[in-house]
Amino acid sequence: MTRRSFGAAAVVTGAGSGIGRAFAAELARRGGRVVCADLDPTTAKETAALAEAAGGRGLAVECDVSVEAQMWDLCETAERWFGEPATLVINNAGIGAGGRVVGETPLPDWRRTLDVNLWGVIHGCHVFVPWLREHGGGIVNVASAAGFVHPPRMAAYNVAKAGVLALSRTLAAELAGTGVTVTVLCPTFVRTNIVSGERIDARAARAASVLMRLTGAAPERIVTAALDAHDRGRLHVVPRADARLLWWLGRLSPTAVPRAAGLLGRLLPPPDPA
Structure with missing residues (x-):
């Protein structure tokens, strides 16, 4: 067992809230320096302050992970601040999406969901993996159980998270023997603000909020498990x-989970009228 998550020079995307904020705070508690990247500069600054209060160091950076150029800027900013390349990258940024079936989900919702939830991770890997391959370190990609369960009315989100899972497995194969550790996190409901996302139908968001309150885990617990x-x-x-x-x-019965998910989908409320 290594202690890569201790004393790390870490970059966390989507650090302004939820799982990303919990990653930043826990890495700081483990003695790390954390670049807290988020689309919202205000929440990024709040997280950086939390990292400082937790005993580490924090730097807030405004970044849209769906824009490749901004990810290159993030990498350069992090290296200047650390005085060395990042040793741990957490590709966490994501948005919620869902509520309508395939064929009724607006294509702009598809594009925005894939831009952030999949392309954001692709950009993070494309930019940071060459540095990690050369210098060593680790990468944690945040996917979801939706990446292998595929609930109905969540196609864009499911596809994005399945892509993150496939990308992480590919990276693990390509980086075997290099000293770079790849981890992919696949949680179910976590108590965050993701259900208030820009691409979630209002009725679906209300149903998801109830499930999150009843069954959701604390993000701190999920993050600790992931880093360990x-x-x-x-x-x-x-x-x-x-x-x-x-x-x-x-894995044991590939048809069982889609059938069960389909039955569950019939219990969900219909989407709000367009």
Whole structure:
């Protein structure tokens, strides 16, 4: 077991709230320096202050992960601040999306969801992996149980998270033997503000909020599990029992999970009128 998450020179995207903020705070508690990147500069500054209060150091950076040039700027800013290349990259930034079936989901919703949730991670890997390959370190990509369960009315989100899962597995193969550890986090409901996302139908958001209150885990718990697993060199982190059950059920009976998800989908409220 390494202690890569301790004393790290870490970059966290989507650090302004939720899982990203919890990553930044925990890395700071572990003695790290954390670049807290977010589309919202105000929340990024709040997280950087939390990192300082937790015993580490924090730098707020405004960044849209869907824009390649901004990710290059983020990499350069981080290296200047650290005085060295980043040793740990957390590709976490994401938005919520869902509520309508394929064919009714507006194409702009598809594009924005994929731009942030998939291309944001692709940009993070494209920009930072060459540095990690040369200097060593780790990368944690935040996917979701939706990447292998595929609930109905969440196609764009499911596709993006499945892509993050596939990208992470590919990276793990390509980086084997280089000293770079790749981890992909696949949680179920976590108590964050993601259900208030820009691409979620209002009725679907209300239903998701109820489920989150009833079954959601604290982001701090999920983050601690992810970082500890990363230090142990694990590729997949499926931190909740419900997600692990669905993971193995899907492997043992590939048709069972889609059928069960389809039955659940019939219980969901219809979307709001366009």
